[in-house]
Amino acid sequence: MTAPEDLADRAGLDELLLGVPVPLPDLRDGPPTVRLDYTHFSLRMRPDRRLAAVTAVGIDGALLRDVSREGVDWRLDPRLPAEQQTGPEVYARNDLDRGHLVRRADAVWGTPAEARAGNEDTFHYTNAAPQAAAFNQGEELWLGLETYLLTHAATYQRRLVVVTAPVLDPSDPLYRGVQLPLRFVKVAAFVQDGELAATGYVLDQTPLVGTLPQAADAPPLGPFRTFQAPIADVAALTGLDLDQLAAVDRLPALVGQAAPEPGVPAGWVRLSSLGQVRW
Numbered sequence: 001m002t003a004p005e006d007l008a009d010r011a012g013l014d015e016l017l018l019g020v021p022v023p024l025p026d027l028r029d030g031p032p033t034v035r036l037d038y039t040h041f042s043l044r045m046r047p048d049r050r051l052a053a054v055t056a057v058g059i060d061g062a063l064l065r066d067v068s069r070e071g072v073d074w075r076l077d078p079r080l081p082a083e084q085q086t087g088p089e090v091y092a093r094n095d096l097d098r099g100h101l102v103r104r105a106d107a108v109w110g111t112p113a114e115a116r117a118g119n120e121d122t123f124h125y126t127n128a129a130p131q132a133a134a135f136n137q138g139e140e141l142w143l144g145l146e147t148y149l150l151t152h153a154a155t156y157q158r159r160l161v162v163v164t165a166p167v168l169d170p171s172d173p174l175y176r177g178v179q180l181p182l183r184f185v186k187v188a189a190f191v192q193d194g195e196l197a198a199t200g201y202v203l204d205q206t207p208l209v210g211t212l213p214q215a216a217d218a219p220p221l222g223p224f225r226t227f228q229a230p231i232a233d234v235a236a237l238t239g240l241d242l243d244q245l246a247a248v249d250r251l252p253a254l255v256g257q258a259a260p261e262p263g264v265p266a267g268w269v270r271l272s273s274l275g276q277v278r279w
Helices: 112-121 133-136 142-155 231-237 251-255
Strands: 034-037 042-046 051-060 095-098 128-132 160-168 183-192 193-205 225-228
Touching: 051 142, 142 160, 142 183, 183 231, 193 231
Parallel strands: none
Antiparallel strands: 034 042, 042 051, 051 160, 095 128, 160 183, 183 193, 193 225
16 A cells, blocks of 8 residues: 655646646535645545545646556555445446546646556545446546547646546435445546636436346446536536636637537536547
């Protein structure tokens, strides 16, 4: 197990990475959270849910490195009691993935030592949330959106701050003592034409249309839908203070007065391919 002193020097999210302060968001109200800093990212744990309420990672597209994940095991964070984390027992003998909230590749940049530390730090259970395997691995869904953002940063050598959070709804299904979040959100912040800008996304694994095969004791997690959504709506879903990023949201101006899709909230854009993502 990682010793506590091994994490004592972690600086966490660089809030000035974009040249404009972009801090780790916090909940407006609700249960207390515990801030944990890692290499290039930070998160706030909700001990009552045993999951992170929010994570934020800084990405420098010009300094990304290729670091293998081989030999890195998931582990508990020794700075937090084990009973306040969702550990290996929740993921055993079922179709649930340990879904990285901060994607491994997003934290792998900087000096060789920083890149190695970023890689390993993402494998703490505090940075995981239970996700249906097809949701977590789907190229057009969770993984696909993450890859899209990282590729954009690398191709154009851009810097991004990516905020990721589960929607911790009180009605989430209970499984092995942990309520499983059915929706997840992302907000990408970047500098566009010299000004701070941002875009928001909602990824949904709610069982609304049929179910996927699951282990006998796992609750059904259904087909997957991905939306680009107003950041103000992302804030309302999660309870996070995202006022700074909502004020520079690119989506409202890009969507304009387009007719809403039936069954989709006003101002949301259902993404059937990553080519529909609007910056």
